[in-house]
Ligand SMILES: [Zn+2]
């Protein structure tokens with residue numbers, strides 16, 4: 119892959135690194151935004167419950183789809199609890215006459231809801247979910263065979279706390295590191311993710327609102343859970359995928375391969391993370407990519423794209439192998455941080471970034487910002503010396 123760089127006057131004048139702790143970060147350097155021409159960023163929610171989940175309320179599929187379109191989502195996965203329909207998602211969620219859209223890409227999926235916890239299934243096409251439901255209480259090795267035969271992406275849901283994913287992580291390609299608007303409850307999920315990454319797994323971190331309750335329309339009755347719609351709904355958080363094209367297959371491919379970042383809501387800035395593997399000024403690597411270390415320093419670039427609050431300061435923290443490497447304070451329209459570090463010649467190394475600051479308002483879910491606290495966005499890792507065949 120090859121990415122081109124592009125200068126812009128806006129960026130030239132707006133970047134201001136207030137406090138660079140990194141070795142090679144320079145306060146006055148004019149930096150270029152990296153634009154990868156080989157695909158596009160698509161945003162969506164990977165964990166939403168409709169009326170086909172029995173504990174949801176006022177949340178028809180058409181309501182979810184119309185809301186998603188109104189906040190400019192590109193894709194969505196409605197993940198109803200499969201146990202509520204005895205595994206027959208195919209004749210409930212997917213055959214609902216409202217399960218269609220001319221603009222929103224709708225993944226096929228469900229929340230695999232088992233005694234040992236929950237996982238989400240993502241697929242670009244319909245698959246026989248019943249088979250996965252039927253083996254839910256079997257040994258992991260049998261579940262793995264069925265999952266592989268279906269060709270679906272299985273993802274660990276809310277990995278810490280109630281109904282945490284209690285199966286082998288060898289079954290999954292991704293993990294829900296950001297469940298719902300309530301950021302603080304995700305701390306242990308992040309810890310588990312770092313453990314899995316450190317163990318050699320190139321495992322995608324993704325978000326999911328896990329929202330169940332819609333705002334009642336005039337002919338619907340509010341329930342005791344209706345208040346939740348103001349705190350947590352579609353897009354809290356929002357998962358961005360870098361897709362080669364605007365298709366379901368490309369979205370699943372991006373999820374499989376870590377081309378993903380997560381933001382607090384659809385209007386929050388998106389964090390992008392690149393590395394200049396060959397030292398030629400072209401940032402060939404992006405999130406999810408893996409290279410062999412040469413023992414030479416690598417230049418990295420973090421950029422915050424989209425609706426940044428220009429008067430606010432964001433803190434960008436770089437995590438290397440589960441530990442904080444550096445932190446940078448930035449502000450401006452398109453804040454950029456550049457740093458260098460040397461991945462070990464022999465040992466596996468990964469880098470990922472976390473962005474904190476004041477969140478961009480999400481008026482459609484007005485109380486979500488308070489629950490997300492300072493968490494704005496997180497990236498997926500860039501890897502060195504990982505074994506692609508692990
Ligand atoms: Zn769940």
Ligand SMILES: [Zn+2]
Nearest residue numbers: 165167229328
């Ligand atoms: Zn759920």
